[in-house]
Amino acid sequence: MTEVFTRGTPKQAFLQELVAWGKTAPEAIFTDQPDNKKDIYASVTEELGPFGDITHRKACMLEVMRVLAGFESSWKWNTGRDSHNPAENSPDTNSAGAFQVSANSLVFGDDLKSLVAPHGILNAKGDGDAFEALMKTNHPLAMEYIARLMRHTRKANGPLYKGSERNHFAPPFDRPEQSVYPWLSRHAVAEFQAFLA
Template sequence: MLEVLRVLAGFESSWDWNAGRDTTNPNSNTACTEEAGIFQCSGDSMNFDRSLRNLLRLVAGNTECNTFRSVFKSNHTFAIEYCARLLRFTINHHGPIKRKEIHPWLKLEAVAEFEQFLSNEG
């Protein structure tokens, strides 16, 4: 999952934690459809599962879309966890995944490196 997130972040925002609205997306025109952060998630993604909304409420105290965008940019732990959870419910929220554009860039070596790190921790 970490390798998928690493590559997705490169495609979505060039690894920019503070990336804002996708100006090429005509549907990015409301507080809840405007993308934010490294994974370019929008507040309407909370509709995929109640647990996503609950995560934001736990972290930020409310589930408003303006709060979502702000927290998604500033709280990197939240952004990673949120996107990983979102991918469990749908791959259709992220065009590069849905269109299989990230597949050639996923590297087994990166996964092996992470697995080695985890085995050294134990």
């Protein structure tokens, strides 16, 4: 697998979890949404497209997740609050897990709320600590959550900002190499496809 900026490559166990989730994940997560310009697929068309069948679309999503987790946590599931981010100052804003999502991202979709509700997480403000624990410990759910979230928006994760969107960040984090896009690999997608088949 291709290295991710200064993070290196993930351990085999992380990749195995990604593939295992990809094999059983609902196909609806990956289907084409041609009018959705906020969608992660719309953002990686240049790097990974054109997109083929559902297996190829799954493999592309797994590749984005692989690179994103490298940036966000160096593929560590127990990663918690980003102490360098002053906006993370309450349970609902604290990032959690390999993909560094926070409870306040629940506002982006009813499917996100439905995913965590069976675990007693009913609102971001009151259940932020429970959300954080869930993202660290329930890896299949955390993977489904980030995949669904990226179909709604890329603005919940800094490394997904692209092009001029990166002007939102101070140097050196505004540079393209601080985003997932230069590190996405068609070869890695082909490997994921083979494992998913």
